[in-house]
Amino acid sequence: MRHKSLAEFGLPVELAQPHAPVVLFDKVCLAFDEKVILRDVTFEVRAGHTKIFLGASGAGKSTVLKLMLGLLKPDSGTIWVLGHRVDQMDEVQLMGVRHHMGMVFQEGALFDSFTVGENVGYKLYEETTQPLHEVRQRVEEVLGFVGLSEHIDKQPSELSGGQRRRVAIARAMAAKPTLLLYDEPTTGLDPITSLTIDAEIIKLRDLEAVTSVIVTHQLRDAFYVSTHQASRGPDGEPLISAAAEAKVSQADFVMLKDGSIHFEGSADDLRASTDPYLQTFLS
Amino acid sequence: MSSPRQDWAIEWLKQALLEVQEYVKLCVAAVKGSVSRPFYARDVMEQIDIIGLGSLTVVILTGFFTGAVLALQSGMTLDQFGARPFVGRLISASMIKELGPVLTALMLAGRVGSGIAAELGSMMVTEQISALRALGTDPIRKLVVPRVLAGFIMCPILTVVANAVGLTGGWMIALTQLRVPSGIYWSSVVQGLYIQDVWMGLIKPFFLGFVIVTIGCHVGLRTTGGTQGVGRATTNAVVAASVVVLVVDFFVTRLLISIFF
Numbered sequence: 102m103r104h105k106s107l108a109e110f111g112l113p114v115e116l117a118q119p120h121a122p123v124v125l126f127d128k129v130c131l132a133f134d135e136k137v138i139l140r141d142v143t144f145e146v147r148a149g150h151t152k153i154f155l156g157a158s159g160a161g162k163s164t165v166l167k168l169m170l171g172l173l174k175p176d177s178g179t180i181w182v183l184g185h186r187v188d189q190m191d192e193v194q195l196m197g198v199r200h201h202m203g204m205v206f207q208e209g210a211l212f213d214s215f216t217v218g219e220n221v222g223y224k225l226y227e228e229t230t231q232p233l234h235e236v237r238q239r240v241e242e243v244l245g246f247v248g249l250s251e252h253i254d255k256q257p258s259e260l261s262g263g264q265r266r267r268v269a270i271a272r273a274m275a276a277k278p279t280l281l282l283y284d285e286p287t288t289g290l291d292p293i294t295s296l297t298i299d300a301e302i303i304k305l306r307d308l309e310a311v312t313s314v315i316v317t318h319q320l321r322d323a324f325y326v327s328t329h330q331a332s333r334g335p336d337g338e339p340l341i342s343a344a345a346e347a348k349v350s351q352a353d354f355v356m357l358k359d360g361s362i363h364f365e366g367s368a369d370d371l372r373a374s375t376d377p378y379l380q381t382f383l384s
Numbered sequence: 385m386s387s388p389r390q391d392w393a394i395e396w397l398k399q400a401l402l403e404v405q406e407y408v409k410l411c412v413a414a415v416k417g418s419v420s421r422p423f424y425a426r427d428v429m430e431q432i433d434i435i436g437l438g439s440l441t442v443v444i445l446t447g448f449f450t451g452a453v454l455a456l457q458s459g460m461t462l463d464q465f466g467a468r469p470f471v472g473r474l475i476s477a478s479m480i481k482e483l484g485p486v487l488t489a490l491m492l493a494g495r496v497g498s499g500i501a502a503e504l505g506s507m508m509v510t511e512q513i514s515a516l517r518a519l520g521t522d523p524i525r526k527l528v529v530p531r532v533l534a535g536f537i538m539c540p541i542l543t544v545v546a547n548a549v550g551l552t553g554g555w556m557i558a559l560t561q562l563r564v565p566s567g568i569y570w571s572s573v574v575q576g577l578y579i580q581d582v583w584m585g586l587i588k589p590f591f592l593g594f595v596i597v598t599i600g601c602h603v604g605l606r607t608t609g610g611t612q613g614v615g616r617a618t619t620n621a622v623v624a625a626s627v628v629v630l631v632v633d634f635f636v637t638r639l640l641i642s643i644f645f
Binding site for chain 1: 422424510511512514515517518519520521522526
């Protein structure tokens with residue numbers, strides 16, 4: 102058994118149908134004391150699609166991801182994730198939903214007392230009954246996927262910033278999640294390293310069929326992820342190439358401004374927008 | 385209309401009540417987590433090693449020198465009444481009933497309370513706690529329960545060690561400085577103790593170990609504000625745990641006296 106199913110956690114199994122919404126926010130509001138973080142935020146993310154949240158610092162982008170995971174509760178509005186209303190769930194029920202999700206945190210949030218391998222296999226070691234040799238096999242597999250197999254026994258402190266992000270991606274994908282959330286995955290990285298992270302996100306989306314929600318203010322990376330696709334080459338190696346029209350249309354952009362959705366649309370819509378705020382952001 | 389000073393006082397009171405509420409919730413969750421699954425036994429053993437064996441040196445040194453200085457000081461006073469042979473009685477009563485449990489707890493508050501607050505605080509500000517939750521692990525069960533159980537189990541054991549070493553320190557001073565024969569010292573030690581005293585000395589550390597660790601965890605898990613926040617949390621944990629150790633010691637002693645005597 103890979104890990105406990107939703108049914109074993111006492112939850113109905115209502116995983117979304119292909120291209121049905123896996124995430125649905127309906128008029129979600131959140132404030133900390135007097136400060137409004139999100140105001141009437143409504144959007145949906147469809148299975149296999151990519152949703153990219155843009156916005157200035159403090160616009161509420163990371164909060165959206167934390168609400169999806171149930172790390173925060175909204176003041177009002179409803180949040181559906183993988184067919185479950187997470188805004189009404191308690192922590193125990195949320196654990197069941199989280200088993201089908203992964204999150205890549207800003208700066209990676211790797212456990213600094215564990216090795217790279219232990220970090221990647223954490224969920225499988227601690228929260229499943231999977232035999233140890235199978236866990237080790239999966240850890241090697243995902244580390245190979247992100248090109249870090251040789252670092253399995255190193256401490257996170259021995260890795261570069263880019264490598265730590267890739268380990269965080271490997272950790273998030275180890276338990277084969279349905280939905281992956283990325284919180285500023287390329288912030289603070291040089292352009293070349295950022296491209297390798299973007300490639301990992303594209304590979305996971307297209308080769309592992311993972312729905313992606315990305316929070317970033319790096320426009321270059323956002324456009325790269327939305328306009329490229331991954332496929333297997335003749336030798337089985339992943340190839341990144343310009344995406345077909347249909348694939349590009351599966352990536353949506355959401356611009357948050359002062360806690361509200363200021364823009365929602367495709368990469369082309371965003372580029373074509375004459376809105377002064379968007380123009381400032383794009384310039 | 386209320387004055388700014390009243391507003392500040394009300395705000396302070398609300399914050400204090402919120403802290404107490406959160407602390408009580410953490411304690412309840414820790415107790416529940418100790419008796420239900422999932423249970424991280426390996427982490428409990430690891431914490432027993434860190435909290436228990438790791439604190440052994442400091443507890444032994446504290447116990448030994450407390451017993452020794454107690455013998456030196458009380459020897460001089462007892463001399464005035466020609467009661468030097470009763471030095472063992474005084475040391476055993478002081479160490480086992482009060483100084484052993486309290487000094488051990490204060491040492492643990494400094495070493496363990498600060499360590500827990502710093503570790504969990506760092507995990508909070510680097511989002512490792514959020515990452516744990518995102519990976520489907522309850523941080524209370526994974527991080528708090530093992531530490532609480534280790535503190536609860538190891539504090540009494542360390543207290544017994546401190547008591548034994550303290551009595552030995554007293555004996556060495558009694559023998560070498562006060563010229564009290566070993567036989568008289570040890571028989572005096574035994575005569576000075578009632579079984580109720582021993583129970584009191586053994587029961588109190590369970591409470592003290594629990595509050596030290598839960599305060600460390602509570603402060604650590606509420607850390608905000610980056611590295612500066614971690615430093616602040618560490619200081620707060622030590623100060624709060626040290627004061628609460630003395631307060632809890634008073635009330636538990638009062639309770640035990642009413643039960644035993």
